[in-house]
Amino acid sequence: MAHDAQLYPADRIARAQKAAAEAGLDALLISPGPDLRYLTGYQALPLERLTCLVAPANGDPFLVVPLLEQPAAEASPVGGLGLEIVGWRETEDPYALVAGRLPVGPEGRVGVDNHMWAEKVLAFRAALPGVEQALAGEVLGALRMRKSAAEVAALREAGAAIDAVHAAVGQWLRPGRTEREVGRDIADAILAAGHETVDFVIVGSGPNGASPHHELSDRVIGAGEPVVVDIGGTMPSGYCSDSTRNYCVGEAPAEYLRAFGILLAAQTAQCESVRPGITAEQLDAVGRDLITEAGYGDRFIHRTGHGIGLETHEEPYIVSGSARPLEPGMAFSIEPGIYLPGRFGARIEDIAVCTEDGGDRLNLTPRDLVRLDG
Structure with a gap:
């Protein structure tokens, strides 16, 4: 069986960022599920608290996680990617945190992963007013369907x-x-x-x-x-x-x-x-x-x-x-x-x-x- 580094290569996020730019998206917002695992190897728990990979079309990607999930994220394959992990406290608004760090103008476009919970999609819509939401699957599907x-x-x-x-x-x-x-x-x-x-x-x-x-x-x-x-x-x-x-x-x-x-x-x-x-x-x-x-x-x-x-x-x-x-x-x-x-x-x-x-x-x-x- 192939080693995880072969199965989940470290260049996937960069490839996804390039594909997002080509598709006219300013960023990808990827919550726990198959897209996050594909990009990072991290099988994160799907919780009501926000875990989200933020991958700008131009700029450094980062992973937003609840503080109590940060040790699990660091112990996962994410820890070997050199990715910034941003932990948020219970009293913080993680959607505002993402919005504050995202280089997206009011008429920008972001791709949200196809399995993101509706409550999270709507919270991002409120935190990024005027920003159009599209399906990240239109970008990631093309990558995922060609197997290595x-x-x-x-x-x-x-x-x-x-x-x-x-x-x-x-x-x-x-x-x-x-x-x-x-x-x-x-x-x-x-x-x-x-x-x-x-x-x-x-x-x-x-x-x-x-x-x-x-x-x-x-x-x-x-x-x-x-x-x-x-x-x-x-x-x-x-x-x-x-x-x-x-x-x-x-x-x-x-x-x-x-x-x-x-x-x-x-x-x-x-x-x-x-x-x-x-x-x-x-x-x-x-x-x-x-x-x-x-x-x-x-x-x-x-x-x-x-x-x-x-x-x-x-x-x-x-x-x-x-x-x-x-x-x-x-x-x-x-x-x-x-x-x-x-x-x-x-x-x-x-x-x-x-x-x-x-x-x-x-x-x-x-x-x-x-x-x-x-």
Whole structure:
């Protein structure tokens, strides 16, 4: 696994400042969340008290933290960046502190991170009257979606960890158990495989598989029922896993097997079509057209996929209407699905990375329907 200095290089803030200047922003205001971790390696606690990286387009960046959080900030990777850390006391107004140090005129523009709490956005609006607020994600998204070799290595490690869980699902998935019971075992295995947190566990049995984001229920799994298992977590590196496989105890219904065969062909074709220059909507169409030709077009009800990195869902999105060309280093899911309400559903998901001359799949467990003995 890559060292943190490779995963979170010290030049990222400077690159973000340059990109902000090019986008016509006077500064970036980044509160705790994936953008702050991307820029500094610091996984700060999201508290009601303001922690904020202030990165002027021109000038030295600094990190504003509550005084009681200053030791944690100094002990984090921020301590090795040579960044000024400004602690504020309980009786101080941190928004006024930032406003007083920011070289932004009354008609300036600042980028606030996409996940900043509304109360903080509004407090900055009050402290910087007349200053326009834009989304920092419009600047940082372009940086974050092109993964470095170290980031790809972190995603590969995450992919191998979630693959290990899928390889063991047969130990827990059997008739007579509830989705929740199976899900609890899977969640334990996600942590045991090396993840720091469990982000989601979907066990959609029978008709519940037709709800793409079903998660878990007390429904008892029956013999001959297809089960969609979509799972993911976050590794200590901060990078995420996400993979979906399909299981059945005993023999699945004939129409399910037909639909699954079409889905497998579509997902395989999409994975094989990843290359620089293909657009997001073209990649979406590769699978969607096959599914539509087979008569299930109206049963593929979501986009083909989402980018992945420090968040499970981030840019780029593989969706109709996006003319974004894929570039080397972009990482995203390929997860077409077919859903028949009240009956069953199926989805196959791998994380793929666009390379210099094609694509690289990071999930390597078999994509076929996994038939389990009852």
